[in-house]
Amino acid sequence: MGERLDVDVAIVGGGTAACAAAVALRRHGLTVAVLEKRRCGAGASGVNFGGVRQQGRDLRELPLSRRARPLWDGLNALLGEDVEFEATGHIKLARSEADLEFLERYRIDAAACGLELTMMGADAVHAELPWLGEKVLGASLSPTDGQANPRVVGPAFARLARRMGAEVREHTPVEAVAHTGSGFVVTAPGLEVRARRLVNAAGAGSGLVAASFGEAVPLTPLSPNMLVTEPMPYFVSRSIGVCGGDVYVRQVRRGNVVFGGGGGWQDHERGLARPNDAESLGGMKRTLQVVPGLAHARVIRTWSGVDGQMPDAIPVIGPSRTTPDLVHAFGFSGHGFQLGPVIGEIICELLVDGATPSPIEPFAIDRFDGLASAAPADAPVGGSTHTEH
Amino acid sequence: MSVAKLPHVAVVGAGPAGLRAVEVLVAGGLNPVLIDEAPRSGGQIYRRPPPGAERPAADLYGFEAAKATALHGLLDRLGDRVRYRPNTLVWSIEGKRLRLLADERFDALEVDAMILATGAMDRVLPFPGWTLPGVFTLGAAQIALKAQGVAIGRRVALIGAGPLLPLVAHQYRKAGAEVVLALDVTAFLPKVIHGFGLLNAPATLAKGLWYMARNVLGGVPMRFGARRLRVEGTDRVEAVVWTDARGREHRVACDAVGASFGLRSEIQLADLAGCRIVFDDLTRQWQPERSPEGRSSVVDVYLAGDGAAIGGADVAELTGARAALTLLADHGRPADAARIDRLDRELARHRRFRRALEAAYPFPGHLLDDLADTETLCRCEGITVGAVRAAARERDVDEINRLKALTRTGMGRCQGRVCGQAAAEILARSRGVPVETVGRLRGNPPVKPIPIEGGL
Ligand SMILES: Cc1cc2nc3c(=O)[nH]c(=O)nc-3n(C[C@H](O)[C@H](O)[C@H](O)COP(=O)(O)OP(=O)(O)OC[C@H]3O[C@@H](n4cnc5c(N)ncnc54)[C@H](O)[C@@H]3O)c2cc1C
Ligand SMILES: Cc1cc2nc3c(=O)[nH]c(=O)nc-3n(C[C@H](O)[C@H](O)[C@H](O)COP(=O)(O)OP(=O)(O)OC[C@H]3O[C@@H](n4cnc5c(N)ncnc54)[C@H](O)[C@@H]3O)c2cc1C
Numbered sequence: 089m090g091e092r093l094d095v096d097v098a099i100v101g102g103g104t105a106a107c108a109a110a111v112a113l114r115r116h117g118l119t120v121a122v123l124e125k126r127r128c129g130a131g132a133s134g135v136n137f138g139g140v141r142q143q144g145r146d147l148r149e150l151p152l153s154r155r156a157r158p159l160w161d162g163l164n165a166l167l168g169e170d171v172e173f174e175a176t177g178h179i180k181l182a183r184s185e186a187d188l189e190f191l192e193r194y195r196i197d198a199a200a201c202g203l204e205l206t207m208m209g210a211d212a213v214h215a216e217l218p219w220l221g222e223k224v225l226g227a228s229l230s231p232t233d234g235q236a237n238p239r240v241v242g243p244a245f246a247r248l249a250r251r252m253g254a255e256v257r258e259h260t261p262v263e264a265v266a267h268t269g270s271g272f273v274v275t276a277p278g279l280e281v282r283a284r285r286l287v288n289a290a291g292a293g294s295g296l297v298a299a300s301f302g303e304a305v306p307l308t309p310l311s312p313n314m315l316v317t318e319p320m321p322y323f324v325s326r327s328i329g330v331c332g333g334d335v336y337v338r339q340v341r342r343g344n345v346v347f348g349g350g351g352g353w354q355d356h357e358r359g360l361a362r363p364n365d366a367e368s369l370g371g372m373k374r375t376l377q378v379v380p381g382l383a384h385a386r387v388i389r390t391w392s393g394v395d396g397q398m399p400d401a402i403p404v405i406g407p408s409r410t411t412p413d414l415v416h417a418f419g420f421s422g423h424g425f426q427l428g429p430v431i432g433e434i435i436c437e438l439l440v441d442g443a444t445p446s447p448i449e450p451f452a453i454d455r456f457d458g459l460a461s462a463a464p465a466d467a468p469v470g471g472s473t474h475t476e477h
Numbered sequence: 478m479s480v481a482k483l484p485h486v487a488v489v490g491a492g493p494a495g496l497r498a499v500e501v502l503v504a505g506g507l508n509p510v511l512i513d514e515a516p517r518s519g520g521q522i523y524r525r526p527p528p529g530a531e532r533p534a535a536d537l538y539g540f541e542a543a544k545a546t547a548l549h550g551l552l553d554r555l556g557d558r559v560r561y562r563p564n565t566l567v568w569s570i571e572g573k574r575l576r577l578l579a580d581e582r583f584d585a586l587e588v589d590a591m592i593l594a595t596g597a598m599d600r601v602l603p604f605p606g607w608t609l610p611g612v613f614t615l616g617a618a619q620i621a622l623k624a625q626g627v628a629i630g631r632r633v634a635l636i637g638a639g640p641l642l643p644l645v646a647h648q649y650r651k652a653g654a655e656v657v658l659a660l661d662v663t664a665f666l667p668k669v670i671h672g673f674g675l676l677n678a679p680a681t682l683a684k685g686l687w688y689m690a691r692n693v694l695g696g697v698p699m700r701f702g703a704r705r706l707r708v709e710g711t712d713r714v715e716a717v718v719w720t721d722a723r724g725r726e727h728r729v730a731c732d733a734v735g736a737s738f739g740l741r742s743e744i745q746l747a748d749l750a751g752c753r754i755v756f757d758d759l760t761r762q763w764q765p766e767r768s769p770e771g772r773s774s775v776v777d778v779y780l781a782g783d784g785a786a787i788g789g790a791d792v793a794e795l796t797g798a799r800a801a802l803t804l805l806a807d808h809g810r811p812a813d814a815a816r817i818d819r820l821d822r823e824l825a826r827h828r829r830f831r832r833a834l835e836a837a838y839p840f841p842g843h844l845l846d847d848l849a850d851t852e853t854l855c856r857c858e859g860i861t862v863g864a865v866r867a868a869a870r871e872r873d874v875d876e877i878n879r880l881k882a883l884t885r886t887g888m889g890r891c892q893g894r895v896c897g898q899a900a901a902e903i904l905a906r907s908r909g910v911p912v913e914t915v916g917r918l919r920g921n922p923p924v925k926p927i928p929i930e931g932g933l
Contacts, residue, residue, distance in 0.1 A: 127876065239882035318890050342885070363921060365576050369583060372931075376933070382929050384928070384929075385929045389921055390921055
């Protein structure tokens with residue numbers, strides 16, 4: 089027989105949400121095991137666009153996003169390394185009258201949630217971003233939003249969890265989860281974990297875990313397609329998005345311009361995604377229209393990743409409806425990077441206090457009861473309908 | 478696959494392997510597309526000067542002149558039965574669709590089958606001074622001579638760990654350049670011990686010895702077994718300094734250095750095509766799995782030449798022909814059994830030779846152990862050896878993609894094509910684990926940088 093572990097909390101998955109939860113739980117003195125199939129922070133958490141954005145979120149998600157935002161200011165100190173968070177602001181461009189109206193309505197709604205957005209007229213936008221190619225009619229600026237280096241955040245949370253005494257097990261694919269009379273039994277090759285409580289934070293793999301407890305969910309893989317140029321002189325001073333979400337672009341301090349374009353391919357066999365060339369070409373064209381200054385840039389890499397997508401594009405966060413002591417947190421639908429740190433805290437609150445001050449009712453797992461679970465698609469995912477990041 | 482339908486085949490790479498492959502395909506009745514990013518056919522070894530700057534083949538290719546001339550004339554002989562697309566980069570492969578870049582414009586090509594003959598590049602390892610102006614790879618030094626007809630300097634020092642070293646030394650001397658040093662960083666002894674294996678290819682061995690003899694006779698000082706290698710200079714190369722097996726330090730003044738340490742296969746396209754990539758103990762590199770018949774692990778993707786396993790030019794020609802014959806047979810075309818038999822016997826002999834050759838030139842890992850933390854490892858991103866060692870020590874990094882993610886090693890223009898192997902070796906050494914356990918950099922398009930406006 090393999091190794092056995094006995095812990096207060098077992099966490100399936102090792103993304104930012106999972107590792108942040110481990111940190112919060114350790115702070116409360118609970119023993120924790122993080123079980124990650126590949127490497128911590130190498131899933132969606134490690135390969136995303138790096139947008140740390142509140143603007144544009146579903147209003148139901150905004151309170152969580154607002155709560156997450158100040159955590160980003162303290163991440164370097166917490167994690168002991170530079171996650172390159174910078175509040176460059178996020179500008180969302182309106183290219184039609186309808187876009188403008190939409191932005192103005194969103195501004196009012198967001199203000200009600202405490203998020204201050206500033207509407208900019210066409211002249212103001214072009215004065216601030218003189219390199220914009222397309223004529224825009226206006227834009228909405230979220231000055232407190234920004235960007236960070238996703239490659240660093242997840243692994244750093246995992247290391248902090250480990251330093252704080254969590255059992256962080258990589259290359260440990262969870263193959264079975266079950267609730268026995270006395271708690272949970274989680275099995276991976278060569279390892280059996282017994283835990284009083286269980287967290288399902290396995291990203292795109294969370295559907296299987298949920299289903300093991302009779303909670304089938306319509307979770308599908310989402311794979312945005314990403315591109316990056318060689319380093320160039322710094323000029324994209326803000327993180328840029330557009331209404332509709334078909335263009336998003338930012339520049340890192342090193343000089344590389346990162347942008348998105350459509351969706352990648354699913355590699356079912358390896359549970360990975362790969363970029364889709366046609367989508368990359370489309371993304372290049374569209375981005376060039378908005379940022380013609382990239383005309384002489386060269387793309388040095390394209391990539392993709394897999395997040396979990398829910399039909400209503402907001403996550404599942406909260407207690408299981410079938411099984412006590414089980415908490416779900418997945419299905420971030422392409423915008424869970426910014427939320428990561430706060431999801432950890434909310435998971436901890438749910439397990440330790442049995443409740444969270446954050447309004448998580450909209451994220452209940454049983455909101456889809458009666459809906460058949462969607463089959464994973466083979467076509468490029470995230471291409472036809474654009475996801476904002 | 479039915480006999481009636483002619484498969485549409487692309488051959489990537491117009492080196493010895495790709496050229497022999499198209500020749501066989503044409504003989505088999507097909508009309509293949511031959512794609513190469515270089516402006517003229519010939520590949521690395523038989524690289525040609527641009528039109529108008531030609532020099533006699535005997536000067537350029539030495540012993541190999543006849544082979545070079547034969548290969549260079551091959552496309553003319555095949556005429557319009559081959560659609561030749563020079564100056565065309567294949568930047569990605571998705572299934573059987575090739576993504577092309579020609580004249581800064583994107584294009585695509587759908588095929589039924591493909592032969593990847595992408596060749597090899599110099600294996601680069603860092604040493605103090607490797608980024609100084611005046612330091613080139615051996616391959617670049619050779620290309621300067623073949624394609625431009627110029628030497629890299631007036632007093633040239635050549636450093637290597639493989640048969641390319643005596644060869645380039647010979648070519649430089651012959652072109653009239655002063656070669657002040659040919660330094661093989663590996664020891665001399667293994668070359669004697671493995672001499673028996675080398676006898677498996679007598680002609681090749683004779684050539685190697687001949688080059689070595691000519692170098693010695695011609696006054697090129699050959700030295701073996703270097704430690705603590707460094708190139709000195711303030712703004713550019715001034716001298717090569719090293720320590721020999723007995724601990725004595727040597728210093729040779731020069732104004733240019735050609736240095737690289739064996740070859741590494743260009744595997745990115747095979748990787749993108751989905752071919753299984755395996756670790757080769759002997760060369761310590763990741764290579765696409767290739768059957769003796771030239772098949773990859775993916776149906777209708779065939780592999781030939783140095784892109785799948787380093788074998789040199791003659792082997793590249795043989796594997797090119799062999800892979801094409803397999804492709805024909807797999808697609809129901811008649812195949813010449815006698816020729817296949819002959820090729821297989823020759824290839825078996827070369828494989829024994831190759832193993833002996835690799836053993837004679839072991840991977841010079843000691844150069845990496847000698848490196849100070851301050852030395853640059855990844856030139857594109859300016860990452861030091863120390864940054865890699867620190868990541869291994871302090872940030873739990875035990876895998877090459879994680880190293881890249883946290884330190885930017887291999888994240889620049891070359892995407893690790895140059896520094897990837899050295900980075901993996903240094904990482905593995907820091908962790909005290911076998912290099913294969915740190916894995917390899919994941920491949921993603923494009924294999925080389927592409928212009929963002931190529932689609933407009
Ligand atoms: C390309 C891309 C761009 C994005 N851009 C942005 C952006 O700009 N801004 C933003 O806010 N969000 C963005 N997102 C979304 C964001 O990255 C995700 O929502 C977030 O990282 C999800 O975190 P997670 O911890 O839930 O999932 P993940 O990071 O995917 O972690 C889940 C982990 O669970 C593991 N796992 C799965 N099954 C098992 C099992 N059976 N056993 C053990 N382990 C298992 C996986 O290996 C994975 O590491 C993007 C996503 C992608 C893919
Ligand atoms: C610089 C250098 C010098 C060498 N000198 C010698 C020598 O003197 N003697 C010797 O025996 N061996 C030498 N070699 C070894 C050499 O690899 C083989 O001798 C021989 O050239 C291998 O033939 P090949 O057909 O496999 O590949 P190559 O001759 O390397 O041909 C591969 C071709 O593929 C093309 N290509 C690769 N990727 C792509 C892409 N993505 N898109 C489009 N085209 C692509 C390249 O432009 C190249 O022309 C040398 C190698 C190098 C790198």
